[in-house]
Amino acid sequence: MRTPITTYLSLAVLLVLLVALPTLADLANYPAFTSVATRVLIYGIAAASLNFVLGFGGMVSFGHAAFFGIGGYVVGILYQHYSLGEPLFGVFPGSNQLLVTVPLAVLVSGAMAALIGALSLRTGGVQFIMITLAFAQMLFFLFVSLKTYGGDDGLIIRRANELGGLNLRDRPTMYYLCLTIAVSFLFLLWRIVNSRFGNVLIGLRQSERRMAALGLSAYRYKLAAFVISGMGCGLAGALMANFMRYVSPDMMHWTKSGELMVMVILGGVGTLFGPFIGAGAFIMLESLLAAWTENWQLGLGFILLLLVLYTNGGLQALFSRLFRRDA
Amino acid sequence: MLSVSRLQSAYGRSQVLFDVELEVGDGEVVTLLGRNGMGKTTTVRSIMGLLKPMDGDIRFGGREVAGATPESIARLGVGLVPEGRQTFATLTVRENLVATAANRLGRPRPWTLDRVYDLFPRLRERARQTAGTLSGGEQQMLVVGRALMTNPKLLILDEATEGLAPVIRAEIWACIEALKAEGQSILLIDKNLGVLKRIADRHYILEKGRTVWSGSSDDLTRNAELVQGYVGL
Numbered sequence: 096m097r098t099p100i101t102t103y104l105s106l107a108v109l110l111v112l113l114v115a116l117p118t119l120a121d122l123a124n125y126p127a128f129t130s131v132a133t134r135v136l137i138y139g140i141a142a143a144s145l146n147f148v149l150g151f152g153g154m155v156s157f158g159h160a161a162f163f164g165i166g167g168y169v170v171g172i173l174y175q176h177y178s179l180g181e182p183l184f185g186v187f188p189g190s191n192q193l194l195v196t197v198p199l200a201v202l203v204s205g206a207m208a209a210l211i212g213a214l215s216l217r218t219g220g221v222q223f224i225m226i227t228l229a230f231a232q233m234l235f236f237l238f239v240s241l242k243t244y245g246g247d248d249g250l251i252i253r254r255a256n257e258l259g260g261l262n263l264r265d266r267p268t269m270y271y272l273c274l275t276i277a278v279s280f281l282f283l284l285w286r287i288v289n290s291r292f293g294n295v296l297i298g299l300r301q302s303e304r305r306m307a308a309l310g311l312s313a314y315r316y317k318l319a320a321f322v323i324s325g326m327g328c329g330l331a332g333a334l335m336a337n338f339m340r341y342v343s344p345d346m347m348h349w350t351k352s353g354e355l356m357v358m359v360i361l362g363g364v365g366t367l368f369g370p371f372i373g374a375g376a377f378i379m380l381e382s383l384l385a386a387w388t389e390n391w392q393l394g395l396g397f398i399l400l401l402l403v404l405y406t407n408g409g410l411q412a413l414f415s416r417l418f419r420r421d422a
Numbered sequence: 423m424l425s426v427s428r429l430q431s432a433y434g435r436s437q438v439l440f441d442v443e444l445e446v447g448d449g450e451v452v453t454l455l456g457r458n459g460m461g462k463t464t465t466v467r468s469i470m471g472l473l474k475p476m477d478g479d480i481r482f483g484g485r486e487v488a489g490a491t492p493e494s495i496a497r498l499g500v501g502l503v504p505e506g507r508q509t510f511a512t513l514t515v516r517e518n519l520v521a522t523a524a525n526r527l528g529r530p531r532p533w534t535l536d537r538v539y540d541l542f543p544r545l546r547e548r549a550r551q552t553a554g555t556l557s558g559g560e561q562q563m564l565v566v567g568r569a570l571m572t573n574p575k576l577l578i579l580d581e582a583t584e585g586l587a588p589v590i591r592a593e594i595w596a597c598i599e600a601l602k603a604e605g606q607s608i609l610l611i612d613k614n615l616g617v618l619k620r621i622a623d624r625h626y627i628l629e630k631g632r633t634v635w636s637g638s639s640d641d642l643t644r645n646a647e648l649v650q651g652y653v654g655l
Contacts, residue, residue: 294521298510305508308470309522310496310572 113274117267129266131382135375136273137334140280142358142370144327149356150365151288152320153300157224157352158211158231162204162325164347166332168238169200171250171342178253193256193263193337200333201326208325212318231347238344249343256337263337273334277371280327285367287323296320328355357395361402363409372410423448423607424469424500424576429478429488431461431468437476438464440631446576449605451598453618455653456628462611463505465628466580470502471495483575499527501574505581507561509568511554515545518553518564523571538567541597559590566597577601578609595621615653619643627652 112119113132120128141163148154173196176182176189183189190196215226239247255263263269287293295316299306303313336342345351354377362373380398384391406413429442439461446452454462467473469480471492480488487495496502510518516535525532539546542563548556553564562582569577579598583591595617601608602621612618618625619639627635629652635645642649 291521294510294513294517297513298518298521301510301512302508304472304492305504305510306522307492308472308496308502308504309568310493310524310526311522312491312493 110278117270126266129270131378133266133270133273133338135371135378136270136277137331137338138355138358138374138378139371140277140334141328141331142355142362142374143281143284143367144324144331145355146359146362146364146366146370147284147287147327148317148320148324149359150369151293151300152296152317154216154317154321155224156215156227156321156324157349157356158227158229159324159328159355160347160349160351161211161231161234162208162328163332163335163351163355164234164238164342164344165204165207166200166329166334167336167342167346168244168250168332169203169329170196170256170333170336171252172244173199174252174254174256175244175250191254191256193258196256197330197333200329204329204332205322205326207329208322209318212321212325216314216317216321228349228352231352232349235344235347235349238347245343247344249341249345252336252340252342255340264340269338273338276330276334280330281367281371284327288367292316292319357399361399361409363411366408366411369409369411372414376410423450423483424609425479425481426465426469427479429465429468429480430476431464431473432476433464433473438631439468439475441633442478442628442631443633443636444609444626446607446609449602449607450624451602451608451610451622453610453612453622453625454628455611455613455615455618455625455649457653460628461631462628463580464631466502466578466609466611469495469578470500496572496574497526499573499575501569501572501577503562503565503569503577503579503582505584507558507565509553509556509561509564512552514550514552515556515564516549518568519545519571522568525573527573527575529573529575532573533570535571538570541570541600542567542593559586559593562586562590562594563597566594570601576607576609578611580611581613582610583612583614613653615642615649 116132117129120126145156145159148156172183173190177191211227211230215223215230218226238244244250261268263272295306295311299313299316306313332346335346358373358377359370360373361376362371363369380395381391384394402409424444424446426442426444429439430437431439442461442465444454444465454465456462464473468475471487471490475488478488479486482495482498482500485498487498513521519535519538544560545563545567548560553561556564566582583594586594598608599621610618610622619642622639624638625636625642626633627649634652635648
């Protein structure tokens with residue numbers, strides 16, 4: 096558990112690189128890279144949230160896109176009511192203030208996670224996978240049929256939310272906002288994983304029975320973790336809505352849940368940085384392979400297969416083995 | 423403190439316990455003896471709520487607990503050191519001890535990390551190591567320490583010294599004696615009659631799921647032949 100100084104050093108270098116990224120992208124005459132990096136950060140937050148329940152808590156949720164979508168729709172719906180000047184349910188005014196919409200998105204997805212988790216966590220194993228998938232698909236079809244909010248076509252958010260005097264349409268500004276949030280979120284997860292709560296969660300994955308015999312109720316701890324995870328995905332969804340200025344039911348389609356899971360597996364299940372590395376790899380591969388062929392998922396499938404079979408812990412494990420052979 | 427009467431338990435359709443009687447008083451050290459397969463571990467699992475009894479009473483601290491969930495029984499103050507070394511392998515020694523620590527009954531002079539480390543100095547040396555990398559004996563010490571950190575009224579040790587080197591075994595026995603001196607109630611399941619006679623106050627023998635004999639350590643010595651018949655190695 097001792098952290099060598101080199102780890103801190105490489106983290107510092109990484110952070111400097113991330114801060115310099117928009118400038119470097121401009122220098123390289125490839126400013127679009129900043130947008131790619133923003134997407135990576137946002138998906139990284141979502142994947143890290145999924146990994147919190149999947150990797151640390153051992154709960155294989157196949158419905159996390161639901162919370163991602165809900166986070167996005169909170170931003171979209173509040174914006175629509177704001178721009179039309181019609182209060183939501185005739186009571187709540189809409190909003191385009193990031194400091195209102197994002198926390199609300201986090202709260203609503205947390206509440207939804209509490210509801211779905213409370214029911215799903217009564218099951219385990221394959222049943223848990225199927226029931227989370229079922230809930231996510233129910234929400235997907237609910238939003239497809241909600242014509243008020245665009246139905247199938249989704250909602251266009253004409254202007255990104257306001258945050259002080261910042262212009263969130265500006266690519267580097269949005270990138271820095273997402274970077275700040277991603278770093279804070281990762282720090283928070285790191286604290287949670289290393290807290291007593293995190294230890295109990297990891298212990299539960301190893302044996303719920305053993306935890307029960309020590310006086311702890313597995314259900315409550317797992318539900319709390321599930322809610323935290325849902326909130327993280329909601330946060331990512333809200334950021335994505337601001338970044339794309341568009342939300343649609345596709346955000347909660349089951350393939351999106353699958354993509355999040357692929358990111359987690361690519362990067363490394365049960366690691367802190369893994370999901371971010373996985374999100375990066377996924378988005379890079381998507382754009383690289385898609386340039387070659389329409390059937391880019393085929394290539395991705397092979398790469399995933401190789402990683403799972405030969406790295407024993409995803410890219411994170413591969414990197415640490417490559418760079419720490421001498422250590 | 424703990425009183426088990428007419429306990430019957432089964433795994434699916436095969437009944438294992440037919441009539442188990444057992445009492446542990448405050449500050450007492452009591453053993454459960456018998457050959458393998460006679461129902462000792464099943465009795466422990468029934469007391470702990472890990473197996474739902476078919477019939478009979480299990481009272482702990484005056485409350486009926488037969489059929490209650492393991493977590494609620496643990497919360498009432500039963501600490502289990504299960505058979506086999508059941509640590510949380512990927513957590514460090516310190517995390518194993520701290521994660522489930524509690525003093526729900528507000529016991530005076532509760533167990534702390536330092537007190538557990540004083541009892542098992544090896545754990546202090548290994549505090550930052552993951553539990554999976556410990557030797558068998560160290561893992562057993564860790565599991566005892568983890569149970570103590572929940573400040574139980576009754577500590578149940580199921581084959582705590584099985585498969586350990588004699589030196590480590592002696593260390594665990596010494597620790598159990600120290601706990602007894604502090605007034606900790608303990609239910610012991612073990613096969614080392616010699617040590618058990620010295621440490622424990624009373625003994626119960628199980629044969630085919632029934633309590634067939636009970637008595638003090640002196641009775642055990644006096645009835646050596648009969649006991650050998652039941653426990654005989």
